[in-house]
Amino acid sequence: CEALVRAGLDEKSFAMPSKELRQRLLMLLNHDDRFVRYAARLALMRVRQNEWPAAVLADTLEKRPYGALEGLIALIHTERTKEQSDAIFDKLAEYSHVEMDTDALLRYLRTVQLAFIRDVAKDKGRKEFMDEVGPILLEKFPHTDRLVNRELQTVLAYMQSPGCIEKILAYLTPDKTQEEQIHT
16 A cells, blocks of 8 residues: 555556455555554545545444544545535444444544544534534543543534533643643
C-alpha cells in the first residue's frame, strides 16, 4: 500500500482488476496493525470512488471494528457529496449505540471530530446527530481512560450536550494531573 501511494499511482495504473483492488484494500482496513490500516486507507483514497464508498457505508462496527471506522475516515478525507456526508453521520449515529472497548471508543471519538471538521453539509448544523449521540457520549463520561476523557470533553463541548458543562466541571478536581486540569 505504501509503495502504491508513494508512486502516485491511480486505479488505471494498477495491474489487478479494480474490484479486486478495492476488496483487498477494504480488507486491509481491518488489519490489527494500525500502520497497515493507515497505508491501506491512503491507497484506497486514491482509487476512483465508483464503488468503495458504498462498501464503506455498508460496513458494520460489530463485524469489522477497525475497518468500519477506517473506511469512514477515508471517505471523510475524500471529495464527497452532501448525501455521502449525511450517510457518514448516519453511520456514526448508528455506531454510537454499539458497545466499544477503550481503543474503539477513542477511534470513534476522533472519527466524529474529523466528520465535523470536514463536513461538506455544514449548513445542516447536525443538530439531529448531536441530539441523538450527545446523551450517549455524556453517559460514558468520565471514562476510566484519560485519553478517552480528553476526546469526550472535546466532542461534548462542541456538541453542547445538555448537562455536559456540569459533568466536565465536576471532573475538574485537584486530584487530576496538571495536564488533565489544563485540558479540561
